[in-house]
Amino acid sequence: MSTATHAVVVGGSIAGLLAARVLADHADQVTVLERDATDVDGVRRAVPQGHHIHALLARGHEILEGLFPGFTQDLLGLGVPILDFGTSVAWHRGPARFQPGPADMMCVAAGRPLLESYVRGRVLALPNVSLAHAEVEGLVLDATRRAVVGVRTPDGTVDADVVVDAAGRGSRTATWLEELGCGTVTEDAIEMDLVYTTCGFAIAPDFDPIGEDIAIVSTMTPELPRGMIYARLTDRYALSLNGLGTHAPPRDWESFLAFVKSLPLPDVHRSVLSAERIEDPHSFRFPASTRRRYERLAGLPDGLAVVGDAFARFNPVYAQGMTVAAMAADRLRTHLEATDRFDARLFARQLSRVVDTPWTLAAGGDLGFPTVRGRRTLATSMANRYVTQVQRGAVKDPVVAKAFLRVAGLLEEPASLFRPTIVARSLAA
Numbered sequence: 535m536s537t538a539t540h541a542v543v544v545g546g547s548i549a550g551l552l553a554a555r556v557l558a559d560h561a562d563q564v565t566v567l568e569r570d571a572t573d574v575d576g577v578r579r580a581v582p583q584g585h586h587i588h589a590l591l592a593r594g595h596e597i598l599e600g601l602f603p604g605f606t607q608d609l610l611g612l613g614v615p616i617l618d619f620g621t622s623v624a625w626h627r628g629p630a631r632f633q634p635g636p637a638d639m640m641c642v643a644a645g646r647p648l649l650e651s652y653v654r655g656r657v658l659a660l661p662n663v664s665l666a667h668a669e670v671e672g673l674v675l676d677a678t679r680r681a682v683v684g685v686r687t688p689d690g691t692v693d694a695d696v697v698v699d700a701a702g703r704g705s706r707t708a709t710w711l712e713e714l715g716c717g718t719v720t721e722d723a724i725e726m727d728l729v730y731t732t733c734g735f736a737i738a739p740d741f742d743p744i745g746e747d748i749a750i751v752s753t754m755t756p757e758l759p760r761g762m763i764y765a766r767l768t769d770r771y772a773l774s775l776n777g778l779g780t781h782a783p784p785r786d787w788e789s790f791l792a793f794v795k796s797l798p799l800p801d802v803h804r805s806v807l808s809a810e811r812i813e814d815p816h817s818f819r820f821p822a823s824t825r826r827r828y829e830r831l832a833g834l835p836d837g838l839a840v841v842g843d844a845f846a847r848f849n850p851v852y853a854q855g856m857t858v859a860a861m862a863a864d865r866l867r868t869h870l871e872a873t874d875r876f877d878a879r880l881f882a883r884q885l886s887r888v889v890d891t892p893w894t895l896a897a898g899g900d901l902g903f904p905t906v907r908g909r910r911t912l913a914t915s916m917a918n919r920y921v922t923q924v925q926r927g928a929v930k931d932p933v934v935a936k937a938f939l940r941v942a943g944l945l946e947e948p949a950s951l952f953r954p955t956i957v958a959r960s961l962a963a
Contacts, residue, residue, distance in 0.1 A: 740808040
């Protein structure tokens, strides 16, 4: 793309910062507009989910290493555990653990505040990127309403050749476009009523089932729609419980412990009983996964991109959010390198194809639970039955376990699970 004079990114979270990093290679000046304070220790007010465990999947790790050379070594220097996912994460379906073995992909246990702070520091160190605290109140279009030329703030208009909306779940771009006569953005939704509750503990409890590894994961199943992630982070251990509907994990301590005891991993319950609790449990409710179909909007003005949770918001138990944000930045880079102008509809279609795989994985898995509401098809039902068989195979066969984990890490397409070797080994196991 020919160099843009000014690019504006709405939202300074992970998705916005990664977009700004890519735009910095193509614009004279990049301005990130963030309404929330960023010079805070710990969790920002605008990121209430920041209290909970965040995972950077393998594909996201690859992209961030490319955008920020030295990323892995820098985090290791900060004390972040980074190990092979297949050997350092004990993944369970019910009480049964997947067979451990190298998956050839890294698990980065940084935690959200540390990772966001690191990325922000690297991006704002670029000479043509700046961050300003401002509330964006609307888009500004040209006289033809076919291109965006800026954004409105309480202090006036900020001119821009490219505007990227990374405002997350609070994005108002769809509403602004409808008010400007550009049409209505349709939305897909998978309603689930998920709650997750997280509590932090002092490092090195008396009984430590994690040891030098990174985490223990117990996934929800239709038979028991509650699960957990117990992780070793840089400065603490964290236990994140999750459940659907009436299985929502509570915040009061005694009920929290009772929930942990109800899970099929007694070592985790024993561990938290002996650990030192360093914070009260935090809960976050996630009513639905949503996907806004900007690629179907005929009146989408050029120069406008929507990324991150503003484009598609995923069930957080699959840990896809930050990695999909990285994949969006990677697609944005490819688009800018290949075109002379920012074609909004083309980019939206390209990003939609990027989102297809993680959305299919997450939505398909969620629709396997009877209480989840969404469009079910025969293909969804058949895929869920087969993936369940793959997970059962992964309990006994490390080759099947590696294949499944690489799909979950967004390194491989779901179609890879249908390779004859994996099908045969899954059925045999």
